[in-house]
Amino acid sequence: MKSVSELTDFYYNDLFPTLQKLENDRKSLRHRIIFVAITVSAIFAAIAYALNNYYDFIIFIYIAIGALIYKFMIKDYTHEFKMSVIKPLIHAIDKTLLYSSATHVSEYLFKHSKLFADPDRMSGNDYVKGQIDGINIQFSDIHAQKKNQNSKGKDSWSTIFQGLFIVADFNKHFNGETVVLPDTAQSTFGDIIGHWLQSNNASRDELVKMDDPEFEKEFVVYSSDQIEARYILSHSLMKKLLDFKHKSKHPVYISFIGTHIYMAISYDKDLFEPSVFHSLLDYKVAMEYVKTLHLAIGVVEELKLNQKLWSKV
Numbered sequence: 001m002k003s004v005s006e007l008t009d010f011y012y013n014d015l016f017p018t019l020q021k022l023e024n025d026r027k028s029l030r031h032r033i034i035f036v037a038i039t040v041s042a043i044f045a046a047i048a049y050a051l052n053n054y055y056d057f058i059i060f061i062y063i064a065i066g067a068l069i070y071k072f073m074i075k076d077y078t079h080e081f082k083m084s085v086i087k088p089l090i091h092a093i094d095k096t097l098l099y100s101s102a103t104h105v106s107e108y109l110f111k112h113s114k115l116f117a118d119p120d121r122m123s124g125n126d127y128v129k130g131q132i133d134g135i136n137i138q139f140s141d142i143h144a145q146k147k148n149q150n151s152k153g154k155d156s157w158s159t160i161f162q163g164l165f166i167v168a169d170f171n172k173h174f175n176g177e178t179v180v181l182p183d184t185a186q187s188t189f190g191d192i193i194g195h196w197l198q199s200n201n202a203s204r205d206e207l208v209k210m211d212d213p214e215f216e217k218e219f220v221v222y223s224s225d226q227i228e229a230r231y232i233l234s235h236s237l238m239k240k241l242l243d244f245k246h247k248s249k250h251p252v253y254i255s256f257i258g259t260h261i262y263m264a265i266s267y268d269k270d271l272f273e274p275s276v277f278h279s280l281l282d283y284k285v286a287m288e289y290v291k292t293l294h295l296a297i298g299v300v301e302e303l304k305l306n307q308k309l310w311s312k313v
Contacts, residue, residue, distance in 0.1 A: 002093055007290045010092045011085075018084045022077075023280050029077050030276050033070065040066060074276060081274040082126070089289065090128055093297050097130035104140035105165050113167075113262035114179055115253045116160045117203075119144035124165075126272045132300040139166040139296045141271050142264075163250065163267035164292070166299055170261045176225025177205065178232055180241070180254040183220045212238050218245055232256050237303070244302050248295055263299060 002010070012019075044062045048055060082101040090099050104124025111118050127140040142165040145157045186194030199207050204222040208229045215238040223229035233241075245252045253264040271292055278285050299305075 004294050011286050019280050086272050100127045103127040113255050115255050120147040121145045135169050135300045135305050137168040164265045166263040168261050173259050174256050176228045178223040178229040178256045180219050180221050182251045
Protein backbone atom coordinates (compact mmCIF):
# COMPACT_ATOMS: atom_id res chain seq x y z
CA MET A 1 0.00 0.00 0.00
CA LYS A 2 1.18 3.52 -0.77
CA SER A 3 2.62 5.52 2.12
CA VAL A 4 1.11 8.74 3.46
CA SER A 5 3.84 10.80 1.77
CA GLU A 6 3.19 9.05 -1.58
CA LEU A 7 -0.53 9.78 -1.27
CA THR A 8 0.20 13.39 -0.35
CA ASP A 9 2.35 13.71 -3.47
CA PHE A 10 -0.50 12.22 -5.50
CA TYR A 11 -2.95 14.71 -3.93
CA TYR A 12 -0.85 17.71 -4.94
CA ASN A 13 0.71 16.50 -8.19
CA ASP A 14 -1.91 14.40 -9.98
CA LEU A 15 -4.97 16.19 -8.62
CA PHE A 16 -3.63 19.75 -8.76
CA PRO A 17 -5.62 20.94 -11.85
CA THR A 18 -8.79 19.54 -10.28
CA LEU A 19 -7.94 21.13 -6.92
CA GLN A 20 -7.39 24.54 -8.57
CA LYS A 21 -10.80 24.39 -10.29
CA LEU A 22 -12.51 23.26 -7.07
CA GLU A 23 -10.71 25.98 -5.12
CA ASN A 24 -12.16 28.62 -7.49
CA ASP A 25 -15.60 27.03 -7.09
CA ARG A 26 -15.15 27.06 -3.29
CA LYS A 27 -14.30 30.78 -3.20
CA SER A 28 -17.31 31.62 -5.38
CA LEU A 29 -19.59 29.42 -3.26
CA ARG A 30 -18.27 31.01 -0.04
CA HIS A 31 -19.19 34.49 -1.33
CA ARG A 32 -22.70 33.33 -2.28
CA ILE A 33 -23.19 31.70 1.15
CA ILE A 34 -22.10 34.87 2.97
CA PHE A 35 -24.47 36.99 0.82
CA VAL A 36 -27.41 34.63 1.43
CA ALA A 37 -26.62 34.44 5.17
CA ILE A 38 -26.67 38.24 5.48
CA THR A 39 -29.91 38.49 3.48
CA VAL A 40 -31.72 35.76 5.46
CA SER A 41 -30.48 37.22 8.77
CA ALA A 42 -31.80 40.65 7.80
CA ILE A 43 -35.21 39.21 6.86
CA PHE A 44 -35.53 37.31 10.16
CA ALA A 45 -34.34 40.34 12.15
CA ALA A 46 -37.08 42.39 10.47
CA ILE A 47 -39.68 39.71 11.27
CA ALA A 48 -38.55 39.57 14.91
CA TYR A 49 -38.73 43.38 15.16
CA ALA A 50 -42.19 43.51 13.59
CA LEU A 51 -43.67 40.78 15.78
CA ASN A 52 -41.85 41.98 18.90
CA ASN A 53 -42.33 38.54 20.46
CA TYR A 54 -41.93 34.80 19.77
CA TYR A 55 -38.14 35.14 19.74
CA ASP A 56 -37.48 31.47 20.62
CA PHE A 57 -39.70 30.27 17.77
CA ILE A 58 -38.19 32.73 15.27
CA ILE A 59 -34.63 31.69 16.21
CA PHE A 60 -35.58 28.00 15.84
CA ILE A 61 -37.06 28.60 12.36
CA TYR A 62 -34.06 30.77 11.41
CA ILE A 63 -31.58 28.01 12.34
CA ALA A 64 -33.64 25.29 10.63
CA ILE A 65 -34.09 27.22 7.38
CA GLY A 66 -30.46 28.37 7.45
CA ALA A 67 -29.24 24.76 7.77
CA LEU A 68 -31.47 23.64 4.88
CA ILE A 69 -30.30 26.47 2.61
CA TYR A 70 -26.62 25.79 3.46
CA LYS A 71 -27.00 22.07 2.79
CA PHE A 72 -28.71 22.77 -0.54
CA MET A 73 -26.05 25.30 -1.61
CA ILE A 74 -23.05 23.01 -0.90
CA LYS A 75 -24.65 19.85 -2.34
CA ASP A 76 -23.13 20.04 -5.86
CA TYR A 77 -19.73 21.23 -4.61
CA THR A 78 -19.53 18.38 -2.07
CA HIS A 79 -20.44 15.79 -4.73
CA GLU A 80 -17.88 17.18 -7.17
CA PHE A 81 -15.18 17.13 -4.46
CA LYS A 82 -15.85 13.52 -3.53
CA MET A 83 -15.91 12.30 -7.13
CA SER A 84 -12.87 14.35 -8.19
CA VAL A 85 -10.66 14.04 -5.09
CA ILE A 86 -11.73 11.35 -2.60
CA LYS A 87 -12.49 8.70 -5.23
CA PRO A 88 -9.13 9.12 -7.06
CA LEU A 89 -7.34 9.05 -3.69
CA ILE A 90 -8.98 5.73 -2.83
CA HIS A 91 -8.11 4.30 -6.24
CA ALA A 92 -4.54 5.54 -5.80
CA ILE A 93 -4.34 3.21 -2.80
CA ASP A 94 -5.92 0.29 -4.68
CA LYS A 95 -7.69 0.47 -8.06
CA THR A 96 -9.98 -2.45 -7.23
CA LEU A 97 -11.63 -0.70 -4.27
CA LEU A 98 -15.24 0.35 -4.87
CA TYR A 99 -16.45 3.74 -3.65
CA SER A 100 -19.92 5.15 -3.17
CA SER A 101 -20.36 8.62 -1.72
CA ALA A 102 -24.03 8.09 -0.82
CA THR A 103 -24.17 4.72 0.98
CA HIS A 104 -22.67 3.30 4.18
CA VAL A 105 -21.93 0.08 6.08
CA SER A 106 -25.23 -1.68 6.80
CA GLU A 107 -27.13 -1.20 10.05
CA TYR A 108 -27.10 -5.00 10.43
CA LEU A 109 -23.27 -5.06 10.63
CA PHE A 110 -23.25 -2.03 12.95
CA LYS A 111 -25.61 -3.82 15.36
CA HIS A 112 -23.78 -7.15 14.93
CA SER A 113 -20.54 -5.53 16.12
CA LYS A 114 -22.03 -5.25 19.66
CA LEU A 115 -19.89 -2.15 20.14
CA PHE A 116 -22.77 0.25 20.79
CA ALA A 117 -26.42 0.23 21.80
CA ASP A 118 -28.82 -0.40 18.91
CA PRO A 119 -29.57 2.93 17.20
CA ASP A 120 -33.05 4.29 16.48
CA ARG A 121 -31.71 6.23 13.50
CA MET A 122 -28.58 5.68 11.42
CA SER A 123 -27.07 7.53 8.49
CA GLY A 124 -23.70 7.61 6.79
CA ASN A 125 -21.81 8.03 3.55
CA ASP A 126 -18.46 7.51 1.80
CA TYR A 127 -18.68 3.73 1.61
CA VAL A 128 -15.57 1.81 0.49
CA LYS A 129 -15.48 -1.93 -0.17
CA GLY A 130 -12.93 -4.33 -1.59
CA GLN A 131 -9.91 -6.48 -0.84
CA ILE A 132 -6.56 -5.46 0.61
CA ASP A 133 -3.92 -8.19 0.46
CA GLY A 134 -6.70 -10.73 -0.10
CA ILE A 135 -8.68 -9.62 2.97
CA ASN A 136 -12.25 -8.35 2.54
CA ILE A 137 -12.68 -4.91 4.05
CA GLN A 138 -15.43 -2.30 4.05
CA PHE A 139 -15.80 0.99 5.85
CA SER A 140 -17.75 4.24 5.84
CA ASP A 141 -18.76 7.23 7.84
CA ILE A 142 -21.52 6.36 10.31
CA HIS A 143 -23.77 8.55 12.45
CA ALA A 144 -25.88 6.46 14.85
CA GLN A 145 -28.43 8.15 17.10
CA LYS A 146 -30.78 7.26 19.95
CA LYS A 147 -34.25 8.75 20.39
CA ASN A 148 -34.98 10.22 23.82
CA GLN A 149 -38.17 11.57 25.33
CA ASN A 150 -38.42 13.94 28.30
CA SER A 151 -41.11 14.03 30.98
CA LYS A 152 -43.25 16.33 28.81
CA GLY A 153 -43.18 13.87 25.91
CA LYS A 154 -40.83 15.99 23.80
CA ASP A 155 -38.48 13.98 21.55
CA SER A 156 -34.76 14.64 21.14
CA TRP A 157 -31.86 12.77 19.53
CA SER A 158 -28.48 11.92 21.06
CA THR A 159 -25.44 10.58 19.23
CA ILE A 160 -24.36 7.01 20.02
CA PHE A 161 -21.46 7.06 17.61
CA GLN A 162 -20.13 9.29 14.82
CA GLY A 163 -16.99 8.47 12.92
CA LEU A 164 -15.29 5.79 10.85
CA PHE A 165 -16.72 2.25 11.04
CA ILE A 166 -14.60 -0.60 9.61
CA VAL A 167 -15.41 -4.28 9.03
CA ALA A 168 -12.72 -6.79 7.98
CA ASP A 169 -12.30 -10.57 7.75
CA PHE A 170 -10.17 -12.03 10.51
CA ASN A 171 -9.39 -15.56 9.24
CA LYS A 172 -11.03 -17.02 12.32
CA HIS A 173 -14.52 -18.13 13.33
CA PHE A 174 -14.90 -17.02 16.92
CA ASN A 175 -16.93 -19.13 19.32
CA GLY A 176 -17.44 -16.29 21.78
CA GLU A 177 -17.94 -12.56 21.48
CA THR A 178 -15.08 -10.30 22.58
CA VAL A 179 -15.43 -6.53 22.80
CA VAL A 180 -12.61 -4.04 23.43
CA LEU A 181 -13.68 -0.54 24.52
CA PRO A 182 -11.88 2.65 25.57
CA ASP A 183 -11.19 2.53 29.33
CA THR A 184 -13.15 5.58 30.43
CA ALA A 185 -14.27 4.29 33.86
CA GLN A 186 -10.84 3.79 35.44
CA SER A 187 -9.38 6.93 33.84
CA THR A 188 -12.35 8.97 35.16
CA PHE A 189 -13.05 7.42 38.59
CA GLY A 190 -9.73 5.80 39.49
CA ASP A 191 -8.70 2.15 39.76
CA ILE A 192 -10.99 0.96 42.58
CA ILE A 193 -14.29 2.59 41.61
CA GLY A 194 -13.50 2.27 37.91
CA HIS A 195 -12.82 -1.45 38.22
CA TRP A 196 -16.01 -1.92 40.26
CA LEU A 197 -18.04 -0.15 37.58
CA GLN A 198 -16.43 -2.22 34.84
CA SER A 199 -17.01 -5.50 36.73
CA ASN A 200 -20.69 -4.66 37.27
CA ASN A 201 -21.54 -3.52 33.74
CA ALA A 202 -24.86 -5.30 33.24
CA SER A 203 -24.94 -4.51 29.51
CA ARG A 204 -21.71 -6.41 28.83
CA ASP A 205 -20.33 -9.94 29.16
CA GLU A 206 -17.72 -10.89 31.74
CA LEU A 207 -14.80 -8.51 32.34
CA VAL A 208 -11.46 -9.89 31.10
CA LYS A 209 -8.30 -8.65 32.83
CA MET A 210 -5.27 -8.58 30.52
CA ASP A 211 -1.70 -8.90 31.71
CA ASP A 212 -0.46 -5.88 29.74
CA PRO A 213 -0.54 -2.74 32.00
CA GLU A 214 -0.29 -0.31 29.09
CA PHE A 215 -3.15 -2.03 27.24
CA GLU A 216 -5.22 -2.08 30.46
CA LYS A 217 -4.77 1.69 30.83
CA GLU A 218 -6.23 2.33 27.39
CA PHE A 219 -8.84 -0.41 26.98
CA VAL A 220 -11.34 -2.55 28.86
CA VAL A 221 -12.18 -6.03 27.54
CA TYR A 222 -15.48 -7.94 27.86
CA SER A 223 -16.06 -11.43 26.51
CA SER A 224 -18.42 -14.39 26.64
CA ASP A 225 -15.33 -16.65 26.41
CA GLN A 226 -12.43 -15.70 28.72
CA ILE A 227 -10.00 -18.25 27.25
CA GLU A 228 -10.70 -17.29 23.65
CA ALA A 229 -10.43 -13.57 24.49
CA ARG A 230 -6.91 -14.06 25.86
CA TYR A 231 -6.08 -16.25 22.84
CA ILE A 232 -7.24 -13.55 20.41
CA LEU A 233 -5.59 -10.69 22.28
CA SER A 234 -2.03 -11.93 22.16
CA HIS A 235 0.77 -9.63 23.28
CA SER A 236 1.52 -8.96 19.63
CA LEU A 237 -2.08 -7.99 18.81
CA MET A 238 -2.44 -5.85 21.96
CA LYS A 239 0.68 -3.93 20.91
CA LYS A 240 -0.72 -3.44 17.40
CA LEU A 241 -4.03 -2.18 18.79
CA LEU A 242 -2.18 0.23 21.08
CA ASP A 243 -0.12 1.49 18.14
CA PHE A 244 -3.31 1.85 16.08
CA LYS A 245 -5.01 3.80 18.89
CA HIS A 246 -2.04 6.15 19.27
CA LYS A 247 -1.87 6.66 15.51
CA SER A 248 -5.56 7.45 15.17
CA LYS A 249 -5.51 9.88 18.17
CA HIS A 250 -9.22 9.22 18.68
CA PRO A 251 -11.22 6.74 20.81
CA VAL A 252 -11.07 3.27 19.24
CA TYR A 253 -13.61 0.44 19.72
CA ILE A 254 -12.92 -3.13 18.54
CA SER A 255 -14.89 -6.39 18.58
CA PHE A 256 -14.25 -9.94 17.41
CA ILE A 257 -17.55 -11.59 16.50
CA GLY A 258 -18.37 -14.33 14.01
CA THR A 259 -15.68 -14.17 11.34
CA HIS A 260 -15.08 -10.44 11.50
CA ILE A 261 -13.18 -7.78 13.32
CA TYR A 262 -15.14 -4.56 13.75
CA MET A 263 -13.41 -1.26 14.45
CA ALA A 264 -15.01 2.08 15.19
CA ILE A 265 -12.99 5.29 15.45
CA SER A 266 -14.89 8.18 16.99
CA TYR A 267 -14.34 11.54 15.26
CA ASP A 268 -17.60 13.28 16.27
CA LYS A 269 -17.88 14.75 12.77
CA ASP A 270 -18.63 13.79 9.19
CA LEU A 271 -15.36 12.82 7.52
CA PHE A 272 -14.33 13.55 3.93
CA GLU A 273 -16.68 16.56 3.78
CA PRO A 274 -15.00 19.58 2.11
CA SER A 275 -15.05 22.78 4.15
CA VAL A 276 -16.27 25.81 2.24
CA PHE A 277 -14.28 28.09 4.56
CA HIS A 278 -10.86 26.39 4.30
CA SER A 279 -8.70 26.19 1.21
CA LEU A 280 -8.40 22.81 -0.51
CA LEU A 281 -4.77 23.72 -1.17
CA ASP A 282 -4.07 24.03 2.58
CA TYR A 283 -1.55 21.35 3.61
CA LYS A 284 -3.35 20.53 6.89
CA VAL A 285 -6.66 20.06 5.10
CA ALA A 286 -5.08 17.76 2.52
CA MET A 287 -3.30 15.71 5.18
CA GLU A 288 -6.51 15.11 7.11
CA TYR A 289 -8.14 13.48 4.07
CA VAL A 290 -5.03 11.48 3.20
CA LYS A 291 -4.27 10.29 6.74
CA THR A 292 -7.86 9.25 7.45
CA LEU A 293 -8.08 7.19 4.28
CA HIS A 294 -4.66 5.66 4.88
CA LEU A 295 -5.61 4.77 8.44
CA ALA A 296 -8.87 3.09 7.41
CA ILE A 297 -7.44 1.02 4.59
CA GLY A 298 -4.23 0.35 6.51
CA VAL A 299 -6.11 -1.53 9.23
CA VAL A 300 -5.38 -4.79 7.40
CA GLU A 301 -1.69 -4.05 7.28
CA GLU A 302 -1.56 -2.70 10.85
CA LEU A 303 -3.16 -5.79 12.32
CA LYS A 304 -1.63 -8.20 9.80
CA LEU A 305 -4.97 -9.87 9.23
CA ASN A 306 -3.55 -11.46 6.10
CA GLN A 307 -1.02 -13.53 7.99
CA LYS A 308 -3.67 -16.17 8.71
CA LEU A 309 -3.06 -16.20 12.45
CA TRP A 310 -5.63 -18.97 12.63
CA SER A 311 -7.19 -21.24 10.05
CA LYS A 312 -10.85 -20.75 9.39
CA VAL A 313 -13.05 -23.47 10.90
